[in-house]
Amino acid sequence: MGDHPTRIAVIGGGMGGLTAAIALTRIAGVDVTVFEQARKLGDVGAGVTVAPNGQRVLDRLGVLEPVKRAGAIPDGHGVYQDSLGNLVAEAAWEDSAQQYQNVGMYRPDLVNVLAQEVETDTIRLGHRLTAIHPLEHGVRVEFENGVQEEFDAVVGADGIHSVVRDSLMHLPEPVYSGFMAYRGVLDASLLPDDWRMISQVWMGEGKHFMCYPLQQRKLFNYVGFVPSDRPLKESWSAPGNVADLAAEFAGENWDPRLQHFISLIDKTFWWGLYDHEPLTNWSQGRVTLLGDSAHTMLPHAGQGVNQAMEDAITLAFFLKEAEGVDGIAEAFKRYTAVRMQRTAILQNASRRSGSQFDAQNEFEDIAKRDADLRAGRDFRRSVIFDFDAVKAAEKALTRFRRI
Numbered sequence: 223m224g225d226h227p228t229r230i231a232v233i234g235g236g237m238g239g240l241t242a243a244i245a246l247t248r249i250a251g252v253d254v255t256v257f258e259q260a261r262k263l264g265d266v267g268a269g270v271t272v273a274p275n276g277q278r279v280l281d282r283l284g285v286l287e288p289v290k291r292a293g294a295i296p297d298g299h300g301v302y303q304d305s306l307g308n309l310v311a312e313a314a315w316e317d318s319a320q321q322y323q324n325v326g327m328y329r330p331d332l333v334n335v336l337a338q339e340v341e342t343d344t345i346r347l348g349h350r351l352t353a354i355h356p357l358e359h360g361v362r363v364e365f366e367n368g369v370q371e372e373f374d375a376v377v378g379a380d381g382i383h384s385v386v387r388d389s390l391m392h393l394p395e396p397v398y399s400g401f402m403a404y405r406g407v408l409d410a411s412l413l414p415d416d417w418r419m420i421s422q423v424w425m426g427e428g429k430h431f432m433c434y435p436l437q438q439r440k441l442f443n444y445v446g447f448v449p450s451d452r453p454l455k456e457s458w459s460a461p462g463n464v465a466d467l468a469a470e471f472a473g474e475n476w477d478p479r480l481q482h483f484i485s486l487i488d489k490t491f492w493w494g495l496y497d498h499e500p501l502t503n504w505s506q507g508r509v510t511l512l513g514d515s516a517h518t519m520l521p522h523a524g525q526g527v528n529q530a531m532e533d534a535i536t537l538a539f540f541l542k543e544a545e546g547v548d549g550i551a552e553a554f555k556r557y558t559a560v561r562m563q564r565t566a567i568l569q570n571a572s573r574r575s576g577s578q579f580d581a582q583n584e585f586e587d588i589a590k591r592d593a594d595l596r597a598g599r600d601f602r603r604s605v606i607f608d609f610d611a612v613k614a615a616e617k618a619l620t621r622f623r624r625i
Contacts, residue, residue, distance in 0.1 A: 227248055227253040228250075228252040228253065228375065228541070228544075228546075228547055228550070229252070229253045229373045229375075230246060230252050230253070230254050230255075230373055230374060230375045230376070230377060230541075231254075231255050231256075231257060231361070231363055231371070231373040231375075231376045231377070232246075232254055232255070232257070232327050232376075232377045232379055232539055233351050233363070233376060233377065233378050233380045233385070233386050233431035234256075234257075234258065234378070234379035234380035234381060234513075235256050235257070235258030235260070235263055235333075235347070236258075236333065236344055236379065236381065236513075236596030237270070237329070237332055237333060237336060237513075237530060237531075238379040238512055238513030238514070238527065238531070238533065238534065239256055239258070239379035239380075239512075239513075240256065240333065240336035240337055240339075240340060240381060240540075240564070241279070241280075241283070241336060241530060241531050241534040241535075242254075242342045242377055242379055242512055242530075242533070242534040242537065243256050243286065243344065243345075243621045244283050244336065244340060244534075245279075245283055245534040245535045245537070245538035246377075246534075246537070246541065247340075247341075248283060248284070248538075249283075249535065249538035249539060249542055250539075250541040250542040252278075252541060253344075254340075254344055255344050255345075255346065255371075255373070256340065256344055256345045256346065257344065257349040257351065257363070257365070258346070258347050258348075258349065259348070259349060259350035259351070259380075260347060260348070262347060263306040263333050263334070263337050263345070263347070263350050263375070264329075264330045264333055264334070265464075266408060268328075268329055268405050268407065268443060268445075268491070269326055269328060269329065269407065269434065269436045269441075269443025270325065270326075270327050270332065270524075270526075270527050271324050271325070271326055271327070271421075271434070271524040271526060271528075272289060272293065272324070272325045272327050272332070272527065272528065273315075273322075273324055273431065273525065273528045273595060273606065273607060273610070274316060274321070274322035274323065274324070274462070274608070275528055275532065275606060275607055275609045275610075276289075276527065276528030276531040277289075277322040277325065277530040277606070278317075278322060278461075278609075278610055278611065278612070279528075279532060279534070279535045279611055279612070280531065281322075282535060282612050283339075283535065285336065285339050286334065287359050288335045288338070288339075289325065289327065289332065289335050290325055292327065292328075292331040292332070292334075292335050292437065292438075292510075293325040293326055293327040293328075293331070293332075293436065293437070293438075293467070294325065294326045294327075294419075294434075294435040294436050294437060294438055295323050295324070295325055295326075295375050295440045295512055296315060296323070296324060296326065296419055296420040296421060296434065296435060297418070297419045297420050298315065298420055299311035299312045299313055299314065299315045299316075299420070299423070300312070300315055300324075300420050300421030300422060300423070300434070301313060301420065301422055301423070302349075302423045302425060302579075303369045303422065303423065303424050303425065303477070304424070304425060304426075304496065304545060305424055305427075305473070305475050305476050305551050306424035306477050307424065307477035307479055307480065307507075308559070310425065310595060310596075311592065311595040311596040311598075311599065312596075312599060312603040313421060313423075313476070313599060313602075314458070314599045314600075314603040314607060315420075315421070315544060316603075316608070317603060317605070317607040317608050318603055318604065318607070318608050319608075322607070326421075326434045326435050326443060327359070327436060328407065328436045328437045328443075329443060331436075331437060331585060332429055332527075348367065348397050348451045348522075349365045349366075349367060349369060350365055350366040350367070351363060351364070351365055351366075351380065351465050352364050352365060352385070353385065353389065353498045354376060354385075354386060354389045354390075356506075356507050356508065356509070357372065358375055359374075359432045359547070360372050360374050360375070360547075361373055361374075361375060361376045361507075361508050361509060361510065363376060368376070369469045372546045373548060375508040375509065375510075375547075375550045375552075375554070376508065376509045376510075377509075377511075377512055377537070378390075378509065378510070378512065378514060378515045378516075379511075379512045379513050379530070380515050381513070381514045381515055382396055382496060382498075382514050382518045384511065384514075384515030386509065386511060387442045387504070387511055387515045387516070387618045389504070389509075390504075390506045390577075391501075391503075393501070394498075394499075396496035396497065396498055396518060397496060397497055397498065397499065398495070399495040399496065399497065399520060399573075400449055400450070400451070400498055401447050401448065401449055401450060401495045401576070401580075402447075402449075402450040402485065402493060402495060403445050403446065403448075403449070403456075403465040403492065403493040403494055403495060403524045404444075404445070404446040404462050404470075404490045404491070404573065405443075405444065405445045405490065405491055405492075405493055406443075406444060406448075406487065406490045406491055407436065407441045407442065407443055407444070408441065408442045408444060408483070408486055408487055408598050409440070409441065410435065410439055410440055410441055410442050411440075411577070412486045413442065413464075413483070413486070414482075419435050419439055420434070420435075421433070421434035422434070422478070423579060424471075424477055424480050424558065425578075425579045425580070425581065426471075426475065426476065426580075426581075427445070427580070427581050428448075428449055428580050428581070428582065429447055429448045429449050429470060429580060430446075430579040430580055430613070431444070431445070431446045431447070431471055431480060432445050432447075433442070433445075441484075443523070444483070444484075444487070446467050446470060446471065446484075447495070447576070447579070447580070448470045449580075450494075454478065455569060456600050460491060460492050461489075461490075461491060461492075462491050462492035462494075463490070463492040464484075464487050464488065464489070464490050467484060467487065467490050468481070468484050468487075471484055493518055495516045495521070496518065497519050497520050497569060497572070498517070498518045498569075499560070500517065500565070500566035500569050500570075501516065501517065501559060502562075503517040503562075504517075504562075505551075505554040505555050505557070505558040507551050507554075508550050508551055508554065510537070510554040510557065510558065512530060512533040512534060512537065513526075513527075513529065513530030513533055513534075514526060514530070516533065516561075516565070517529065517565035517566070517568075517569055518569075519565075519572040520569075520571045520572040520573055520575075520576055521572070522573070522575035522576040522579065523568055523571050523572040523575050523602075523606070524535075524604065525568045525571075525572065527591045529565055529568060531611075532561070532564070532609070532611040533557075533561055533565075533610060535611050535615065536557055536560060536561055536611055536614070537554075537557045538614065539612070539615040539616065539619065540556055540557040540560075541553050541556055541557075541610075542554040543603060543619055550616065556618070556622055558615065560615065560618045564609070564614075567605075568574050568606070571579050571606075574606040578591055578594065578595060578598075
């Protein structure tokens with residue numbers, strides 16, 4: 223990218239920001255500084271699925287093996303079940319080539335693995351961004367602790383409440399979905415010996431519950447999605463009431479196995495579910511966005527972190543091609559153009575999946591919903607899991623070179 227390494231500030235030390243730091247360093251050869259507002263890296267104890275399309279990115283970056291060692295590969299495809307536990311459809315769990323399978327990851331473990339791939343002195347903790355100021359030849363960032371510093375460019379990976387995004391554009395507030403989630407992890411040793419080491423979803427009218435293994439099967443992630451008419455602040459860490467969770471899935475209309483699982487839970491957190499309408503742009507000059515800050519999506523397609531990983535490697539390839547620091551703004555613009563369509567498709571797919579699981583909107587006809595779920599496995603595999611962000615970036619770069 224030129225004789226002197228470009229200096230880039232990544233705002234946010236979560237999974238997207240750390241993947242961006244790895245990709246920008248290893249592919250684009252830039253100097254990266256990651257600023258994280260928390261005093262220590264990590265995340266509230268909950269799970270995330272690293273899907274085949276995300277693993278393809280990690281493989282290219284040379285960090286897939288430690289991720290897999292820290293995670294849990296299921297015994298096979300997941301299942302969608304009705305509220306009583308009867309099989310409705312099998313879920314896709316690997317790509318068409320059977321090269322990559324879903325891996326369940328405990329969020330703190332994934333953050334830790336990624337952080338170990340980044341030089342320690344490039345991560346600055348306790349830095350809460352307060353302002354961004356575009357300069358003639360760079361960008362100045364200012365933090366709550368009084369630190370100010372100038373960089374050639376800034377990447378905002380600071381989530382749904384992104385300060386970087388809000389400094390670029392005036393947007394409506396995130397859209398509340400009408401649902402909240404109870405989430406957390408369960409010690410897998412408490413489960414019956416015959417508990418299936420796969421992803422399971424129980425679907426009832428207006429609500430659903432899912433679980434899958436993490437951390438070499440020592441833990442199980444769980445999420446119970448229930449309607450709520452009071453918008454809750456989007457949060458990973460607000461304490462929830464286990465009795466309230468149990469009451470949501472009580473009664474003869476719910477599988478006794480699911481009720482037994484919930485009875486073993488001793489701690490839960492609630493999470494208000496929000497997303498944004500797809501943005502029409504997320505780059506301005508030498509500032510761009512990545513992950514949830516650019517395309518907040520509901521969790522029902524399991525693609526939030528995976529799309530951030532796709533963003534990260536795509537951005538790195540475009541910056542590698544940039545002609546010095548003067549080419550950064552154009553690289554950011556092209557990166558955005560390449561990523562916007564795919565992420566918008568998955569934002570909408572995430573909303574649609576939630577409606578399916580809860581038999582809402584066009585899926586109130588259960589027979590139609592179930593048929594659609596069975597047909598959807600091929601969509602998930604071919605459109606989501608088989609996607610190769612590196613090939614897509616290289617193809618786009620070839621197209622842009624002709625312009």
